[in-house]
Amino acid sequence: MKKINWKKEARLLPGYLIVGVWVLFTAVMLFWILGASLSTSREIYSGQIFKFESGFHWSNYADAWNVQNVSVFFGNSLLYSVISCVGVLAIAAPAAYVLSRWEFVGGKALRIGLVIAMSVPVIMVIMPIYSLSVQWGIKGRVLLVILYIMLRVPYTTIYLLDFFSTLSRTYEEAAYLDGCSGPNTFLKIMLPLVQPAIITVTIFNFMSVWNEFFMALIFTSSESMAPVGVGLLNIINSMKYTGNVGGMFAAVIIVFLPTFLLYIFMSEKIIAGVTGGGVKG
Amino acid sequence: MRKNKAMIFWFCLPALLSLVIMFVYPVCRTVVMSFFQVESVTATTADWSFYGLGNYFKIFGSASFMTSMRNMLLIWIVGGVFTLLLAMLMAVVVTSGIRGKKFFRAAIYMPNIISAVALATMWIQYIFQYDYGLLNTIVQLFGGDKVKWLGTDLKFWAMTGSFIFGSVGYYMLIYISGIEGIPQDLYEAATIDGAGKGRQFFDITLPLLKGVIKTSITFWSINTTTFFLWTKMFSPIDTESSTIVPVIYLYDMVFGGKGITQRDAGAGAAVGVVLTLIIIAVYLITERLFKGSDLEY
Numbered sequence: 001m002k003k004i005n006w007k008k009e010a011r012l013l014p015g016y017l018i019v020g021v022w023v024l025f026t027a028v029m030l031f032w033i034l035g036a037s038l039s040t041s042r043e044i045y046s047g048q049i050f051k052f053e054s055g056f057h058w059s060n061y062a063d064a065w066n067v068q069n070v071s072v073f074f075g076n077s078l079l080y081s082v083i084s085c086v087g088v089l090a091i092a093a094p095a096a097y098v099l100s101r102w103e104f105v106g107g108k109a110l111r112i113g114l115v116i117a118m119s120v121p122v123i124m125v126i127m128p129i130y131s132l133s134v135q136w137g138i139k140g141r142v143l144l145v146i147l148y149i150m151l152r153v154p155y156t157t158i159y160l161l162d163f164f165s166t167l168s169r170t171y172e173e174a175a176y177l178d179g180c181s182g183p184n185t186f187l188k189i190m191l192p193l194v195q196p197a198i199i200t201v202t203i204f205n206f207m208s209v210w211n212e213f214f215m216a217l218i219f220t221s222s223e224s225m226a227p228v229g230v231g232l233l234n235i236i237n238s239m240k241y242t243g244n245v246g247g248m249f250a251a252v253i254i255v256f257l258p259t260f261l262l263y264i265f266m267s268e269k270i271i272a273g274v275t276g277g278g279v280k281g
Numbered sequence: 282m283r284k285n286k287a288m289i290f291w292f293c294l295p296a297l298l299s300l301v302i303m304f305v306y307p308v309c310r311t312v313v314m315s316f317f318q319v320e321s322v323t324a325t326t327a328d329w330s331f332y333g334l335g336n337y338f339k340i341f342g343s344a345s346f347m348t349s350m351r352n353m354l355l356i357w358i359v360g361g362v363f364t365l366l367l368a369m370l371m372a373v374v375v376t377s378g379i380r381g382k383k384f385f386r387a388a389i390y391m392p393n394i395i396s397a398v399a400l401a402t403m404w405i406q407y408i409f410q411y412d413y414g415l416l417n418t419i420v421q422l423f424g425g426d427k428v429k430w431l432g433t434d435l436k437f438w439a440m441t442g443s444f445i446f447g448s449v450g451y452y453m454l455i456y457i458s459g460i461e462g463i464p465q466d467l468y469e470a471a472t473i474d475g476a477g478k479g480r481q482f483f484d485i486t487l488p489l490l491k492g493v494i495k496t497s498i499t500f501w502s503i504n505t506t507t508f509f510l511w512t513k514m515f516s517p518i519d520t521e522s523s524t525i526v527p528v529i530y531l532y533d534m535v536f537g538g539k540g541i542t543q544r545d546a547g548a549g550a551a552v553g554v555v556l557t558l559i560i561i562a563v564y565l566i567t568e569r570l571f572k573g574s575d576l577e578y
Contacts, residue, residue: 274451
């Protein structure tokens, strides 16, 4: 531990105040929501939430989970996120690999197309996608997963492409001399080498699908297939009639937790990924 | 290393198909559709009738579309100024050598990783809440009267304010990565020459961050033109003129909303094209304004 240089710290005081107030505000908000999620509606309205005079109301969570269907939304989101993350890797990783390795007809066009696609607003694609899905008779969960996968392909491919290009070609030459086929070399040698990049990009894909709202709102026709975002909106809208404020805050906490926990454990990796990947492009 | 044509083909095909089905074909179809009269989004091209610029005349003649554009412009300018300035302030503070740098950086970025629906709910149901909300508690502490933050007058600013809070962290990270890319010896030389911290910021940091600022303005523009979720959260059931934005207008027009008697997918497509043109225009303008900013040092 370095000795504290008080003169230096005093000079930095205004800075501490600025970020301190910001973070304090965030913390107050989160703690209050947590407290409210364990209180009754009456305690919340009378401002008594941190006394817990009537104990911790874990029943709010049970109520949110079972009665308000958060378990269904949560399961849906988990399903969509996990399948999409796997699916997008299956499509993006092979393409990223060959794009980083060889020059071929259309390769450059594909690469530029993927980069441009990363900044195409969803509103430009949503209407034709909607009519295509009706025309081809794809709907519900399957449709959402397919859309999420295709939506994340450009970002994932470009992100992995950068990492494949940093790998030396000597690996493949050695594998070739040993008689290993191209696809085998990719699967058994090259893919494990970009594992760190795969983990980072998967975290981002997971959070992005977990938090996706626009497409989910348009393409989920019933509550049974709604992911957490759309589900939470439904809960809030119906709360006006049920008056169960505590249960609503419990639902907020449940929806908030998965990505928050992921962040607690991996914030360094996530932050490095934010500015490392697409930003400079 | 031998070039394996079959492998290249099969490895690229799924990505190529995704790109074509999800992006290339839909974008082209949306652009074409904006010149046709199309009532239902599922109508086949046989039911389209050519309309020229009719859809564009229709949306620019619509009062609610113009209101939505005005709101979007306000979010873009006011929200943009506050978000980018706050992000710059946070980035400078976090990189100024304070203790707990990693903690502060992670905590300020945190709102970006949680579900925006959950974040908006926290603001609406707690911070701005009339009876037990944080702001009204503070107001009463100072002897003031409770304020209707979510009433018609203040709703737009409440929405913009909470959106700013949720956005600052992301732009802060962009600025931090820019600031950390500036060689430290520039500051050391400036200190020896007697330049104060403020002078150093305006004469070294800011000019060298031009490229990063350009990127952040482009991202902010994309972010505000596609603004949707926060309006949906602040006006969940009926669209209101105080919070309407173009994407909401498009959504109501194409997928149905209160007060829309006849759906109009063609007009929706025109809205999409207008927004995309705005993004491209902003990109080209900032590109020109910040020309030659990718300095090597």
